[in-house]
Each structure stands twice: as C-alpha cells, then as structure tokens.
Amino acid sequence: MTVRIFVPRDSGAMALGAGKVAAAIGHEIEARGLDAEIVRNGSRGLYWLEPMVEVETEAGRVAYGPVKAGDVRSLLDGGMLEGRMHPLFLGAPDEIPFLKRQTRLTFARCGITDPLSLDDYRAHGGLAGLEKAIAMQPADIVRQVTDSGLRGRGGAGFPTGIKWKTVQETTAAQKYIVCNADEGDSGTFADRMIMEGDPFVLIEGMAIAGVATGATRGYIYLRSEYPHACDVMNEAIGIAVRAGVIGGSVMDSGHAFHLEVRVGAGAYVCGEETSLLDSLEGKRGQVRAKPPLPAHQGLFGKPTVINNVISLASVPVIMDKGAQFYADFGLGKSRGTIPIQLAGNIRHGGLFEAGFGMTLGDLVDGIGGGTASGRPVRAVQVGGPLGAYFPRALFDTPFGYEEFAARDGLIGHAGVVVFDDTVDMLKQARFAMEFCGVESCGKCTPCRIGAVRGVEVLDRLAAGIEPESQIATVTDLCNTMKFGSLCALGGFTPYPVMSAMTHFPEDFRPQPVREAAE
Amino acid sequence: MAMPAVRGDFESRAIAIIDDMKSIEGPLLPILHRIQAEFGHVPESVLPLVAHGLNISRAEVHGVVSFYHDFRREPAGRHVLKVCRAEACQSMGSDRTSQRLLEALGVDWHGTTADGAVTVEPVYCLGLCACSPSAMLDGEVIGRLDDARVDELVEEVRQ
Numbered sequence: 001m002t003v004r005i006f007v008p009r010d011s012g013a014m015a016l017g018a019g020k021v022a023a024a025i026g027h028e029i030e031a032r033g034l035d036a037e038i039v040r041n042g043s044r045g046l047y048w049l050e051p052m053v054e055v056e057t058e059a060g061r062v063a064y065g066p067v068k069a070g071d072v073r074s075l076l077d078g079g080m081l082e083g084r085m086h087p088l089f090l091g092a093p094d095e096i097p098f099l100k101r102q103t104r105l106t107f108a109r110c111g112i113t114d115p116l117s118l119d120d121y122r123a124h125g126g127l128a129g130l131e132k133a134i135a136m137q138p139a140d141i142v143r144q145v146t147d148s149g150l151r152g153r154g155g156a157g158f159p160t161g162i163k164w165k166t167v168q169e170t171t172a173a174q175k176y177i178v179c180n181a182d183e184g185d186s187g188t189f190a191d192r193m194i195m196e197g198d199p200f201v202l203i204e205g206m207a208i209a210g211v212a213t214g215a216t217r218g219y220i221y222l223r224s225e226y227p228h229a230c231d232v233m234n235e236a237i238g239i240a241v242r243a244g245v246i247g248g249s250v251m252d253s254g255h256a257f258h259l260e261v262r263v264g265a266g267a268y269v270c271g272e273e274t275s276l277l278d279s280l281e282g283k284r285g286q287v288r289a290k291p292p293l294p295a296h297q298g299l300f301g302k303p304t305v306i307n308n309v310i311s312l313a314s315v316p317v318i319m320d321k322g323a324q325f326y327a328d329f330g331l332g333k334s335r336g337t338i339p340i341q342l343a344g345n346i347r348h349g350g351l352f353e354a355g356f357g358m359t360l361g362d363l364v365d366g367i368g369g370g371t372a373s374g375r376p377v378r379a380v381q382v383g384g385p386l387g388a389y390f391p392r393a394l395f396d397t398p399f400g401y402e403e404f405a406a407r408d409g410l411i412g413h414a415g416v417v418v419f420d421d422t423v424d425m426l427k428q429a430r431f432a433m434e435f436c437g438v439e440s441c442g443k444c445t446p447c448r449i450g451a452v453r454g455v456e457v458l459d460r461l462a463a464g465i466e467p468e469s470q471i472a473t474v475t476d477l478c479n480t481m482k483f484g485s486l487c488a489l490g491g492f493t494p495y496p497v498m499s500a501m502t503h504f505p506e507d508f509r510p511q512p513v514r515e516a517a518e
Numbered sequence: 519m520a521m522p523a524v525r526g527d528f529e530s531r532a533i534a535i536i537d538d539m540k541s542i543e544g545p546l547l548p549i550l551h552r553i554q555a556e557f558g559h560v561p562e563s564v565l566p567l568v569a570h571g572l573n574i575s576r577a578e579v580h581g582v583v584s585f586y587h588d589f590r591r592e593p594a595g596r597h598v599l600k601v602c603r604a605e606a607c608q609s610m611g612s613d614r615t616s617q618r619l620l621e622a623l624g625v626d627w628h629g630t631t632a633d634g635a636v637t638v639e640p641v642y643c644l645g646l647c648a649c650s651p652s653a654m655l656d657g658e659v660i661g662r663l664d665d666a667r668v669d670e671l672v673e674e675v676r677q
Contacts, residue, residue, distance in 0.1 A: 011645065015659035015662075047649050186607070188647065224551075225654075226644075264588075265588040266588035267585065267587060280547075282582065285586070300543065300544075344605065345610055350648050381605055417609055417647065418609060420609070
C-alpha cells in the first residue's frame with residue numbers, strides 16, 4: 001500500500017525549509033522507487049519542531065522533526081516509512097505533551113488532513129455542521145450560535161449570534177457575509193494556519209452564516225502579507241464550488257452562497273471592521289462612525305455579518321456537536337475554546353487551543369517553556385500591538401475576555417508575545433505610538449496627531465528632558481486617545497504604552513547609565 | 519464616451535484590465551492589484567484611466583493609491599525583500615538583524631539599492647511569529663533570520 005508522508009505547506013513550516021524537505025523526499029521516492037506519496041498538510045502548530053514530517057504507519061502516525069533537507073536520506077535509511085527510531089523521532093504526534101494538553105475543536109483537522117481534499121475533510125467530520133444547518137430554520141441556527149456563547153475571536157469579543165440575529169431580522173434584497181482575514185496583529189497566526197491548513201472549515205462556517213441570515217454573497221478580506229493562504233483559499237473555494245458545497249445551491253438546499261477572496265493592500269487599520277468594509281468597497285480604509293451598525297448598513301450599505309476567521313471557523317463544530325457541547329468549555333463569560341498563539345521569544349512557540357481559563361503563567365512558563373533565549377521572561381504582550389504588556393506579577397491572570405480587562409489588558413486575537421530581560425519597555429512604548437502613527441487612517445485627531453506627539457514626548461523622556469513632565473504628558477495624551485478615538489487603533493494604543501509605564505516604571509526613569517551613554 | 523488617448527503599453531493594457539474588471543463589486547482595489555502585478559508598480563499615467571473607467575474622480579483614485587502601503591508609485595528593484603519590524607520579531611532581535619541587512623545593502627527602509635537589485639520594505643507582521651525574526655523575499659517566506667541568513671540573502675539578491 002502506498003505510504004503517505006505528510007510535509008506541511010503552512011507558511012511557518014515553509015519559512016523553516018519545508019519546501020526543500022518535500023523536494024528532497026520527492027527526489028528520494030523517485031530515486032529509490034518507493035511506494036510512497038507526499039501530502040502537503042497544514043501545520044500542527046508546533047513551530048519549534050517544524051518542518052515536522054509525519055508518516056502514516058500501520059500503528060498510526062509517527063512524527064519526525066525538526067527535519068532539514070539534509071536529514072531526508074538518513075531518515076529513509078533508518079526506516080522512516082516504517083516509523084522506526086531516529087534522532088529526530090518524535091513518536092505519535094498526539095502524544096507530544098504540547099498537543100496532548102490541547103482541546104482542539106476549531107483546529108480539529110489542522111495538520112492532520114490534506115487541506116485541499118474535500119474527501120479528507122468529510123472523513124474527519126467536515127460538512128456535518130452545514131448538513132445539520134440546512135435542515136434547520138434560520139432562527140434556530142442563529143439561536144444555536146448564540147447559545148454556544150461564541151464571541152468575536154478577532155478581539156472585540158462581541159457575541160457572534162447577536163450579529164447574526166440582527167442581520168437575519170433585517171429585510172434586504174442583498175445581504176453579505178464578510179470574513180475578516182486581515183490578521184495584522186503581531187504575535188498572531190491562527191487565521192493564517194486555518195486558511196492554509198483547513199480552508200474548508202472557514203468556507204463551511206461562512207456558508208452556515210449565509211444560510212442562517214439569508215446572505216447570498218460572501219467575501220474573505222485577506223491581507224496581502226499572506227500570499228500562501230490566499231492561494232490555498234482560492235483553490236479550496238474552487239473545489240467547494242465544483243462539489244456543490246457552495247454556489248447556486250448550498251448542498252442542494254436551494255440556498256445560494258457565492259464566495260470570493262479579496263486581497264487587502266497592507267493597511268493594518270483595515271482589520272477594523274468598518275474600515276475593512278470601506279476597503280472592500282474600493283475606498284481608502286477609513287473607519288466609519290457607528291451607528292449605523294454593519295448589521296444594518298454594512299457592505300455597500302447592505303446588512304452584513306462581519307466576523308473574524310476563527311469565529312466563523314468555530315461555527316461548524318457548534319452546529320455539529322451542539323451549543324451546549326461548546327459552551328461547556330471555558331470560564332465565566334468566555335465560553336468554548338480559544339486558539340492561543342505563543343510567539344516571540346518563546347521556547348515552544350505555536351498554536352495552543354484550549355478552553356478559556358488557563359493562566360498566563362501556565363501558558364508562558366508551562367506550555368511555552370519560557371524564553372527561546374534561555375533568559376528570564378520579563379514582559380508578555382497579549383493581544384497584538386494594541387494589547388497590554390504584562391509583568392510576571394500578573395501571570396496568575398486567567399485567559400478570558402473579562403479577566404484580562406480587569407487587569408487593564410485585553411486578549412485581542414489571543415496572540416502572546418514573550419520578551420526576555422533584555423527588553424527596553426520605553427522603546428516598546430515608543431514603538432506602540434510609532435506604529436499607531438504609521439497605520440492611522442487619519443480620520444480622527446486623537447489617533448492621527450496623538451500618535452505623532454506620543455513619539456515625540458517619549459523621545460524627550462528617553463533623552464532625560466524633564467522626565468516627570470513627559471510622563472504626565474504621555475498619561476494625559478493616552479487618556480485623550482483612549483476616550484476620543486473613533487476605533488481601537490487610537491483607542492487601544494494607550495494599553496501597551498500605559499501598561500509599560502505602570503508595570504515597568506524603572507525603564508521610564510532617567511537612568512545615569514542612559515545619560516552617560518548619550 | 520471616448521477614452522483618453524492611448525499613450526503606450528501601460529495605458530492600453532490598463533484599459534483592458536479596467537474593462538475586464540469594472541463590473542465586479544468594489545472593483546478599485548482588485549484593478550490596482552492587477553495593474554501592479556503586471557507593471558510592478560501603479561504608474562501615474564494610468565490613474566486618470568482608472569478614474570474614467572470607474573466613473574469616479576481622479577482625487578478618489580489618488581486617495582486610494584496613496585492610502586495603502588502596498589501600492590508602489592515607482593518600479594521596485596528586481597527583488598522585493600519585506601522585513602518584519604513588529605513586536606514578535608523585535609523580541610528576537612529583529613532591530614539588530616535588519617540594521618545589519620540595511621547596512622550591508624547600503625539602503626534605508628523603502629530604499630532600492632543603487633544597482634537596482636533589491637527594494638527593502640518594512641512590514642508589520644507576516645504571521646510567522648513563532649519563528650521570528652521573519653522576512654519575505656519575492657513572496658517566499660523566511661523564518662529565524664540570523665546574521666548568517668542575512669548575509670546569504672544579501673548575496674542572493676545581488677546575483
């Protein structure tokens with residue numbers, strides 16, 4: 001029987017040489033006349049082990065990693081196809097502690113299946129949610145999503161079911177489902193992994209949203225920094241259309257749902273839902289004032305559901321296994337699972353999906369294994385460039401929307417970026433302001449001007465010019481930006497700045513060393 | 519209505535692209551992307567054609583082209599190297615790595631080397647944050663950028 005060898009096509013694995021590994025294996029299969037084929041799967045999300053190669057043996061899947069192209073011969077010589085021991089042998093992937101501790105609902109198939117095989121997708125539980133949905137009344141689908149407690153995984157945490165209900169109850173000739181795949185936050189890659197590793201789950205989630213709300217058109221607004229995800233998504237849509245999963249009649253249900261990928265153009269602010277809609281319409285990606293809500297007047301002024309990739313990709317399992325099944329995971333008002341991305345200076349970086357409630361310390365020290373550099377962890381930024389920096393003293397914070405808000409932070413899109421003790425928090429605060437300045441859409445003054453002034457004031461502070469007065473000015477400026485900005489870009493930039501000043505005040509005091517250096 | 523006079527390859531090709539795509543919903547960004555994909559940049563001379571084809575003002579087209587970081591007004595070098603400057607990469611020393619790169623190439627951010635070999639652009643996150651620092655050379659992703667890999671890249675783009 002032909003042995004299947006899995007070599008990820010995920011960008012993260014590709015960035016570490018998976019393409020060369022696949023080519024080397026392909027070459028050896030040919031040269032040795034082996035009865036084997038290569039499947040380009042998604043990533044399991046264990047990036048310190050990528051490229052991670054898996055082989056399907058009689059005893060189940062066996063993993064090897066991290067594999068370099070130069071290792072391929074010795075792996076095959078050592079009996080990789082039979083799952084034999086080797087210095088790179090990792091055993092059954094599911095038994096690797098990092099994976100074993102996870103609860104993979106949204107990422108159930110990612111890294112396991114061939115992302116572009118609809119048969120593989122079905123064989124691993126795919127389309128079961130959509131099949132159930134088309135047999136239900138739209139209002140019941142919406143109720144099931146609401147009851148699951150699913151909240152926006154893009155960062156805002158707004159209940160997904162409420163957005164759907166509003167669109168469903170609004171009458172219009174045309175409604176839209178828009179997927180926000182403009183994953184611009186540093187430290188996040190969950191959307192990219194799903195689109196590259198299990199694109200059908202996003203298509204299925206969007207089709208369910210369409211059936212539930214009566215929307216017949218969908219767009220995936222995908223950032224241009226993700227060319228590989230774009231290729232996989234487009235190919236998967238083509239396959240889904242030809243198989244009748246979407247198109248003129250979703251799985252012969254009579255519901256039409258047409259789906260298209262639209263590529264962004266490098267503007268971070270387009271991750272904000274209203275500027276994303278303007279960008280889709282072909283305008284500058286500027287934030288709209290709300291109301292009207294997108295659910296009433298969204299894309300082209302029509303009722304629009306706009307959800308993050310992970311929110312939509314979590315819908316199929318909710319429809320398949322039930323609202324209660326999903327809601328049974330989690331903590332407080334944060335129900336279900338959250339795909340946490342462990343990133344930056346971390347020993348075991350990658351995708352960790354688990355029910356809400358794990359503490360930040362367990363994630364960073366326990367799961368992540370501390371820093372990659374081996375130095376002490378000093379600060380952790382959670383929730384992207386607009387998220388707060390947490391010191392070790394707050395490592396007991398449980399992962400949840402309200403729990404992080406109570407500590408003046410946010411979980412955002414659940415990216416966790418670890419810094420060791422060489423980090424200069426004044427520099428990080430300055431970067432937050434600089435980034436806001438570069439990416440501001442320019443519509444509101446607190447963000448457009450505030451960010452520029454923020455950089456100037458922090459530069460004066462770094463130069464040791466009247467430090468107390470600069471700190472007072474930055475604090476006041478942050479207050480203005482937080483309460484006066486139209487959207488989260490200007491409104492949340494104060495989180496990294498203020499948290500850095502609050503938790504790491506020693507970096508903001510004039511230092512004799514710093515003065516001497518200048 | 520008569521189209522403005524055709525002045526060269528860019529213009530005639532741009533008109534074909536605009537005609538082909540103007541009936542889709544929200545056509546402006548897809549048109550600009552395709553123009554840049556074919557020409558390597560968005561030439562000033564095609565902007566009036568886009569405005570005319572979509573029946574919007576030149577100011578609107580200019581506003582959109584200048585708003586988005588991706589759209590280039592001048593041709594880039596033979597290679598485009600995007601280097602991530604965001605936090606996850608910073609935590610792994612990207613400031614130092616990119617400084618080494620820029621010095622070796624003798625350019626600043628957004629600059630093109632004198633020999634036209636490469637344009638270096640900053641990017642804020644490539645979604646490769648568990649293998650930082652990261653970069654992208656002509657669409658190919660690169661992780662765990664270190665001094666040795668930077669030196670290789672410099673060699674690679676100069677060839």
